[in-house]
Each structure stands twice: as structure tokens, then as C-alpha cells.
């Protein structure tokens with residue numbers, strides 16, 4: 001099938017049973033998973049935020065997704081038309097549809113900017129941007145090693161250690177081998193010179209290192225059948241090598257991190273570059289939407305999604321072998337209430353809507369392109385689970401690198417664009433290839449989501465206003481692009497990099513994201529939940545869920561009628577100050 005161009009009689013439908021699932025998953029999985037979730041997790045201190053987010057997915061996102069698909073499939077219309085069809089022409093419920101159109105328009109306007117950055121990074125990868133960085137870093141780090149005197153080396157290592165100290169790692173670092181090698185080295189050097197400058201007894205760390213060094217050297221002498229003095233000299237030389245190797249590696253990482261960070265800064269703070277890519281990305285989105293729903297989207301999803309997941313898995317495995325892996329696991333999964341920002345709960349809720357493409361009629365619209373009935377519950381669960389797993393994997397791909405390079409997890413919207421190139425740069429030529437594939441796939445993941453955003457707005461004009469599909473796609477796309485330009489320029493002139501550091505920023509880009517994800521989507525979702533739970537004719541509802549078990553249906557009804565609306569209301573009311581949650585809990 002593919003009759004999208006016929007705007008009057010029959011509407012477009014998915015080509016196959018899997019078409020809907022793929023397209024819905026394609027809409028859900030996007031920049032929200034790979035760009036946004038890791039960075040807001042970073043800003044909100046990890047663990048607890050992730051937990052709240054998962055609860056929001058399970059108790060709010062899942063039931064509302066089922067409701068949206070159900071309404072769309074039942075009405076066979078886009079949001080505005082769906083409520084008109086189900087509730088009569090003058091129903092106030094069309095406001096839900098209007099909400100969705102506004103939210104979709106706003107989200108798409110800054111979504112294309114981030115997608116544009118991905119395109120920019122894809123091109124930069126093709127143009128070998130990681131290789132020079134890696135090469136330059138290696139050369140600079142080598143010269144750092146050869147020019148640095150012992151004293152320089154020592155103060156540099158002290159600096160590294162101070163950095164670790166600030167991240168409360170001092171304990172484990174001191175116990176691990178390499179820093180104590182340095183301690184032993186400096187001790188033995190002093191011993192050799194016969195002019196100790198420090199009193200060992202005053203420094204417990206050194207006191208600990210001396211017997212350790214002694215026993216190691218004695219062991220070495222025994223094994224290699226050398227004299228103790230000989231072993232000592234050899235050991236000392238080996239230590240110098242090892243210590244300076246470590247210093248070089250650390251310096252190299254530092255240089256790479258600085259350079260890669262600067263590359264992202266240059267892209268994001270250059271409004272013209274951002275606009276150029278946003279325009280190109282929007283053009284592609286318009287072409288796909290103008291061409292009709294099923295052809296492009298379905299096919300792209302089928303091939304690219306599995307590829308994206310495979311690559312994410314490769315990077316997660318890479319992360320497992322990085323020194324920062326353990327810290328990353330702790331960060332993402334260990335709840336720490338002190339690190340959650342005051343707006344954290346609202347952000348988690350808003351993001352649950354954003355990442356599942358809910359609250360704005362997107363799933364409703366995609367549901368309306370579905371003809372055949374198929375396990376609604378199973379489908380919903382599958383899409384949500386898939387989306388959540390990818391978001392968590394994205395965290396496990398990004399944070400090990402962030403911690404291995406001593407970067408801040410709260411780096412803000414640049415997180416994925418800073419962390420991934422770091423890993424790729426470290427991998428050399430093979431990393432270059434992975435970088436290209438990664439950013440290209442990220443662009444495609446963004447594309448399947450952007451298409452769904454544009455589709456919602458266009459489907460209104462096509463279905464309700466009788467516009468030809470092409471005209472709708474081009475007009476809405478260009479208007480949205482114009483509205484997105486302030487977002488593309490929001491970070492110009494280095495202003496943003498400063499405000500990112502504080503964790504809060506109030507530019508146009510962030511304001512639009514905050515408004516749409518944290519307010520419009522939850523409000524839209526609340527109305528959809530109320531409609532599906534209380535207003536939708538029971539006969540129609542029953543027809544949609546007839547293949548679900550009665551127990552599941554009652555569970556869903558409980559969630560959609562009470563739990564989901566209550567949770568959304570509490571979070572929103574708390575945010576506007578109507579409700580003080582602490583008071584409520586006594």
C-alpha cells in the first residue's frame with residue numbers, strides 16, 4: 001500500500017504489521033535517548049533521577065502510550081480530527097490536538113539544531129577530525145614527557161592526584177599500584193641521594209610505601225639473582241619509565257579532551273554553522289514527509305535501528321574496559337538524593353513524555369495509520385522497553401568515557417558531542433570509522449523522530465484543511481525552521497559555554513525545550529489520560545483492547561484513570577507551588 005498522496009479518500013497506512021512498530025520505535029528512539037537523557041541525567045546527578053525517570057515511564061508513559069495509540073487507531077485520524085470524530089464537531093477536546101500541534105512545532109524547531117550538530121560531527125569525522133587531534137595530542141604529550149624534569153613530573157602527578165582527590169577517589173588511587181610506584185620511586189631516589197627531604201614517620205602514606213618498595217625490590221633481587229643494590233637501581237629506572245609513561249598518557253588525554261571540547265564549542269557557538277546544518281536537516285525531513293509516511297520511514301527504521309543498537313553496544317563494551325567504568329555504573333545506578341536538582345522530578349516526567357513521543361498526539365497519529373488490530377498491550381510494552389533500554393545503554397556508553405577523562409557529567413547539551421569523540425580519538429584510525437558511522441546513525445535516529453514531529457502538524461493541514469501533502473510539508477517545515485533560528489543562534493558568541501558550567505541556562509534553545517517537554521507534553525498527556533480513562537465511549541475502548549487479558553485491561557484502567565493523572569498533577573502542582581509535597585507527606 002501507499003496512497004499517502006491521495007488526500008481526500010483513504011489515508012496512508014503502514015505497509016506491514018511491523019511497519020507501525022518500527023515507525024513508532026523510530027519516533028521514540030532519537031536524540032532524546034542518546035543526546036538528551038544522558039545529559040539531563042548528568043545534570044541531575046545520576047541514580048535517583050534515573051529511578052524517577054523509570055517510574056515515570058512505567059506508571060505514566062506506558063498507560064498513556066497505550067491510550068494514544070488506541071485513540072488514533074479507533075478514530076483513524078490525526079489528533080484534532082480524532083477528537084472531532086469521537087466526540088462531535090464542536091468538542092472542546094480538540095484542544096488536545098492543538099496542544100500537540102504547538103508542542104510538535106516547538107520541539108522540532110530546536111530538535112533540528114541538535115540533529116544539525118550531529119551532521120556537522122559526521123562530516124568532521126569524515127574530514128579526519130579525530131586523527132589530527134590524536135596525532136597532535138600524542139606529539140604534544142611526548143614533548144611534555146621529554147622536556148619535563150623530575151620536578152615537573154612530580155608536580156604534574158600531584159596535580160593529577162589532586163584532581164582525583166576532588167572526586168573522592170583518593171583512597172582507591174592511593175591503594176592502586178601506579179601512584180604508589182611513584183611514591184616508592186621518590187622515596188628511593190631520596191634514599192639513594194642519601195638526603196631524604198621528608199620525614200617518613202610523619203607521612204603515613206610514605207610509611208606504607210617504604211616496606212612495600214623494600215619487599216618488591218627484595219623479591220626482584222631474588223628472582224633475577226641480582227645484588228640488592230643492582231636490583232634497586234634497575235627498579236628505580238623501570239619506575240621512572242613507568243611513571244613517565246603514565247604522565248604522558250594522562251597528558252595526552254588532557255590534550256585530547258581540551259581539543260575535542262573546543263571542537264564542539266566551536267560548532268555550537270557558531271550560529272551560522274548551526275543554522276546551515278539545521279536547514280539541511282529540515283530539508284531532508286520535509287522531503288521524507290512530503291513523500292508519504294510508510295515508504296521512507298518504515299524502510300529507514302528497519303535497517304538503521306539495528307545498526308545503531310549494534311554500534312551503541314560496541315561502545316558500551318569499549319566503556320567496560322575504561323578506567324571510569326565503575327564510577328559510571330555507580331553514577332547511573334546509585335541513587336543520591338543530594339545531587340538531584342530542584343527541577344529534577346519535573347524534568348524526569350517531562351523526559352518520559354519526550355522520549356516516548358507522548359503527550360502531543362504523535363503516537364496517536366501513528367496509531368491512526370494502523371489498520372490491523374494487533375496486541376496493543378504487547379506493542380506498547382515493546383516500544384517503551386526498547387526505548388528505555390537504548391537510553392540506559394546510551395548512558396553506559398557515555399559516562400565511562402566522561403569519567404575516564406575526568407570530564408564533568410554535568411557538561412550539559414554538549415555531553416555526547418564531547419564524550420564520544422574522546423573515545424573515537426583514543427582508538428586511532430579504527431575510531432575514525434566508528435565516529436563516522438556513529439554520527440551518521442545518530443542523524444538517522446534523529447530523522448525518524450523529526451519526521452514524526454513534522455507529520456503531526458502536517459497531518460492536521462492535510463486531513464482537516466485539505467492541503468496537499470507536499471504543500472503542507474514544505475510550508476510547515478520552513479515555518480518551523482524560521483522559528484528554530486533563534487535556537488541555532490542561542491549559543492553564539494561563547495555565551496552558552498559559560499552558562500552551561502553552572503548547570504542552568506536560560507537561552508532560547510533551553511527555554512523552548514523546557515516549555516515543550518516539561519509543560520506542554522505532560523499537560524497534553526494528562527488530558528489524553530483523562531479522555532481515555534473517563535470520557536472515551538466504553539464501547540470504542542473495549543473494541544480496541546479486546547485482545548488484551550481482562551486483568552491487563554483493569555490494570556491499565558487503574559493506571560490511566562487514577563495513577564497517571566494523579567502523578568502528573570502532583571508534579572505540575574508542586575512545580576507551580578500549589579502543592580508542597582513535604583507538607584503533604586507530613
Ligand code: PHE
Nearest residue numbers: 028030031032033354355357
Ligand atoms: N521521542 C523523540 C526522541 O526521543 C522525540 C520526539 C518527541 C518525537 C515527541 C516525537 C514527538 O528523540
